[in-house]
Amino acid sequence: MRWLETEEVVRFNEVDEWGIAWHGHYIAWFEVGRMALVRRFDLLPRQMVELGYIAPVIRLKCDFKHPAICGDSIIIRTTVIKPEIAVLTFKFEILLKKNRTLLARGETTQVLLTTAKKMIYRFSGELAKRIDKLIYYCEKK
C-alpha cells in the first residue's frame, strides 16, 4: 500500500490550554492529506462537482496515540482502501517528523451523491476512471 506524505506545522492557534494540539485539528489535517492525494487524480471537490457529484463524509474514526506541541513539524500520510461497495475510504496517519512517532491514526468514509443529492450505487464513466487511477496508485508498493 502506498501512502502520500504531506507536511504541516502545528500552529499556535491549534494548541489548547494544555499546550498540545487540540484533537479536532487532526480532522483538518486529514483533510490536508486527502486534498493532496485527490488533487493528483483530478478528484478535488470542485472537479467532482464539475462531473456532477459531491462526496460527503459519513463515517470518521480517529485514535490519538501521542500529543503534538506548537511548532512541531508533522507528516500526514494518506491512502485509499480498495472499495467493495460504492464508497471512498481514506486512511490517515499523522507522525512527528523528527522521529516518526505515530501521533494519530484515522479513517474516513465518503459516499457519492449526484449534485441533485441522490446517492449513486456504483461508480461509472469519468468518475470511475479517476477513482480507479487513485486506487491503483494507492495499491502499489
Add this chain to the structure above:
Amino acid sequence: MEELINNKEELFEFLKKMIIDTLRLEDITPDEIENHAPLFKEGLGLDSIDALELVVAIEKIFNIIIEDENVGQKAFASITALGMFIQDEYQQVQAD
C-alpha cells in the same frame, strides 16, 4: 436461476435470506421480514450504506445492476417490490 426467479414465493424467501446474510442481521429470521413492509427506515430499518452492500450482492447473484438511489428507491421499497424488480430486469436481459 430462471426457476428461482419465476417462482415468486421461492424468490421472496431467497431475497430475505440474501438480505440477512449480506448485512449480517443476526437478530432476525426470514419469517420476521414481511413481504410488503418497507426495507428501509420504519420497516427493517436499513440505511443507505446497507443499500450499497445489497446492490453488490444483487449484481453478483443476478447480474442485475442498480445504478443509483432513483432506481434503488423503487427496487428496495419492500421484498415484493425487489422481487418484481428482479423479475422484470431478468426478463429484459433475456429479451436483449
